[in-house]
Amino acid sequence: MQARSATRLEQMIGRLDRRIVYLGLFLFTLVPLWSKLALPLYVTDPPKLFHKTVEELPQDKLVFISSDWDAGSQAENRPQFIALIRHLIRRNLKFAIICIAYPTSVQMAQTAILEAIELENAKDRCVYGRDWVNLGYKPGEEPWLRTFAASIPAAVKEDIEGTPLEQIPVMKGVRNFGPDAQVSTMVNVTGSITAEKWYQFLTPTKVKMLIGATAVMAPEQYPYLDSGQISGLLTGMKGAAEYEKLLGAPAHGTAMMAGQSFAHLYILLLILLGNLSLVVGWWQRRRLR
Amino acid sequence: MSGIPFEVVVIWIGAICTLALYSVLYKENPVYRLFEHIFLGLAIGYGLYVTWRDVIFAQWWRPLFRDHYWMWIFALVLGLMYLAIYNKRLSWMSRLVMTLMMGLAAGLAFRKFFGQYVPQIGASFKPLAVTVNGPDGLFDPGRSVFASFTNVLFVVCLLTVMTYFFFSFEQRGRAVTSTARLGRWIMMIAFGAMFGSTVMARMSLFIGRLDFLFREWLHMIK
Numbered sequence: 001m002q003a004r005s006a007t008r009l010e011q012m013i014g015r016l017d018r019r020i021v022y023l024g025l026f027l028f029t030l031v032p033l034w035s036k037l038a039l040p041l042y043v044t045d046p047p048k049l050f051h052k053t054v055e056e057l058p059q060d061k062l063v064f065i066s067s068d069w070d071a072g073s074q075a076e077n078r079p080q081f082i083a084l085i086r087h088l089i090r091r092n093l094k095f096a097i098i099c100i101a102y103p104t105s106v107q108m109a110q111t112a113i114l115e116a117i118e119l120e121n122a123k124d125r126c127v128y129g130r131d132w133v134n135l136g137y138k139p140g141e142e143p144w145l146r147t148f149a150a151s152i153p154a155a156v157k158e159d160i161e162g163t164p165l166e167q168i169p170v171m172k173g174v175r176n177f178g179p180d181a182q183v184s185t186m187v188n189v190t191g192s193i194t195a196e197k198w199y200q201f202l203t204p205t206k207v208k209m210l211i212g213a214t215a216v217m218a219p220e221q222y223p224y225l226d227s228g229q230i231s232g233l234l235t236g237m238k239g240a241a242e243y244e245k246l247l248g249a250p251a252h253g254t255a256m257m258a259g260q261s262f263a264h265l266y267i268l269l270l271i272l273l274g275n276l277s278l279v280v281g282w283w284q285r286r287r288l289r
Numbered sequence: 290m291s292g293i294p295f296e297v298v299v300i301w302i303g304a305i306c307t308l309a310l311y312s313v314l315y316k317e318n319p320v321y322r323l324f325e326h327i328f329l330g331l332a333i334g335y336g337l338y339v340t341w342r343d344v345i346f347a348q349w350w351r352p353l354f355r356d357h358y359w360m361w362i363f364a365l366v367l368g369l370m371y372l373a374i375y376n377k378r379l380s381w382m383s384r385l386v387m388t389l390m391m392g393l394a395a396g397l398a399f400r401k402f403f404g405q406y407v408p409q410i411g412a413s414f415k416p417l418a419v420t421v422n423g424p425d426g427l428f429d430p431g432r433s434v435f436a437s438f439t440n441v442l443f444v445v446c447l448l449t450v451m452t453y454f455f456f457s458f459e460q461r462g463r464a465v466t467s468t469a470r471l472g473r474w475i476m477m478i479a480f481g482a483m484f485g486s487t488v489m490a491r492m493s494l495f496i497g498r499l500d501f502l503f504r505e506w507l508h509m510i511k
Contacts, residue, residue: 022314029492029499034510075497076490103339137343142397200404215490219483227412235486237493252500255510259496260489267488 007284013277021270028266029259038258046225047242050210050232053185054087057208061184062094062174066194067109068101073191073214078112079240079253080212081189085116087247089126094170096133098156100140101192106160110134119251129163133170136160140197149201151175152183177207184208189234195221203229212239304506307498413447415440446475 032038057063065084069077088095097113099105113134117126126132135156138144148155152175158164165171174182186202188195189212202209208231213221215236224230234243237260240253309324353361367386374383419436423429449472452465460469504510 019315025495026499029496030503033496033499033503073494075493075500103336103343137339139344139348143393146397146400196405200401203404203408215486215493219479219486223409227409229408236490237496238489256493256496256500259499260492263492263496264489267492 007281010277010281013274024270025263025266029263032258032262033256036255036258037262038254039261041238041241041245041254041257043242043245046222046233046235047239047246048232049225050212050234050239051087051243051246053208053210053231054084054091054093057091057093057184059092062096062170062182063088063185063187064177064183065095065097065109066186066188066190066198067097067099067105068188068190068192068194070102070104070108070191074108075256076214076236076240077189077191077212078108079237079251079256080234080243081109081112082116082119082251083240083243083247083249083253084187084189084212085113086120086249087243089116089120089122090247092125094131096135096171096174098135099137100145100197101190101194103137106134106137110160119249130169133168134160140194142197142200145197145201149177149205152177177202177205179206179208181205181207185210187212190214190217195224199224199229300505304502307502311498413443415443417441417444446472448472450475 065081067081069081085095097106097109099109113132117123120126128134136159138148138156144155153165156165159168159171177183177186185208186198187210188198191214195211195213195217198209209229210232211221211224211230212234213236215238218233218235218239221230221233225233234240237253237256241250241257244250244253306324306328309320310328312318313321349361349364352358367389370382370386372383373379373381417437417440419433419440421429421432421436423432449468451472452460453469453472453476455469460466500510
């Protein structure tokens with residue numbers, strides 16, 4: 001009788017309609033977002049290193065940002081990107097944007113920068129052309145990347161508005177990457193495989209590299225952090241929230257982490273429930289034998 | 290319609306598209322199919338436009354016809370040689386250009402290895418006993434033990450996983466098979482961590498959409 005009820009439990013769990021599982025996930029995610037019910041957030045070492053590196057960047061040099069995210073990964077990359085821009089604005093660092101993965105990234109990066117400028121109330125401190133520039137989309141194929149790594153003006157002729165590079169104040173005299181060159185850092189905020197391309201071509205220049213990756217990609221980036229090829233790493237939405245915490249500027253990343261934490265709890269609960277039903281069933285059958 | 294701000298229209302379109310695509314979670318339906326095709330069509334159309342604007346026009350047409358770099362004409366010749374594959378008599382021409390590209394790829398692969406992986410080989414030579422000083426500059430035994438343990442664990446993982454992938458001779462003997470088995474377990478743990486990270490990424494995408502629907506569209510989340 002006990003064995004039959006255990007089998008029924010297994011069957012009940014196994015035959016649970018997936019729509020009920022989805023509904024549970026929907027509620028577990030939405031309620032914390034709506035009620036601002038958040039679990040504590042601890043800052044891990046990779047975002048700390050990321051923050052420290054930006055904090056120590058020289059102010060007379062340019063920061064290049066390869067913005068390779070689009071609608072598909074914006075939930076993770078956009079908060080990272082906005083937090084990064086806010087940090088650069090606070091430190092009065094000049095920056096240039098380039099996109100090598102998705103053509104749609106150009107406009108999304110532009111909108112995100114404008115939002116960061118508004119959040120920092122820095123319309124007069126962060127002026128297009130003087131303090132930052134958007135160089136648009138370039139097909140990130142190897143021959144182009146090779147040229148770009150060797151000489152920026154040889155690979156990029158103008159910005160998204162068609163202004164020649166030599167007429168853009170922030171790009172004046174900017175030619176190379178490296179510790180002694182005009183570009184001190186390359187930050188790749190990415191939802192694509194672009195980080196590997198930058199490692200390939202920029203590691204020999206010894207320029208500092210920082211990565212803001214989606215959570216799917218992040219485990220593959222840890223060996224590069226360990227080897228010193230990158231100086232900091234942001235992992236998905238959690239990385240964005242940690243970076244916002246370090247900046248003391250909670251925004252989208254922090255707000256959405258409430259949903260993230262409870263969604264994970266829900267999945268853990270489902271895994272426990274599924275395994276429990278199997279273990280109970282196995283134990284009951286074994287007792288009957 | 291003229292009184293409605295453009296941003297509001299965009300948000301409504303975004304919300305309708307999101308709901309239509311999520312409707313597949315209930316069951317497969319024609320609305321989902323319609324929006325899936327619209328999305329694919331838009332992506333391909335936009336991709337073609339951007340390829341023309343940012344690649345063909347910006348990188349080839351303009352240098353060739355505006356700046357008169359006539360050498361760029363060879364790019365067209367090489368590109369057209371690919372199409373010779375459709376003609377039996379001329380297909381040798383496509384092989385020429387493919388060989389050229391394979392040579393280029395092989396050369397770049399060497400560069401990739403040196404730029405991407407060689408620094409990691411160097412970084413894998415770690416000291417097994419590490420001494421770490423605390424913030425006061427004095428020897429910190431706790432952190433030293435932890436740092437040493439981390440390095441030992443790294444070396445164990447490296448050696449066991451490499452043993453698992455060593456196929457040059459048959460893996461026989463208890464020492465080798467046990468080491469390889471440990472390597473397999475370590476990989477399983479790593480794959481588990483990667484899968485957990487993947488789940489986190491998928492949840493983030495879902496939360497991003499929920500945030501859009503309930504914050505930007507319905508204004509239910511402040």
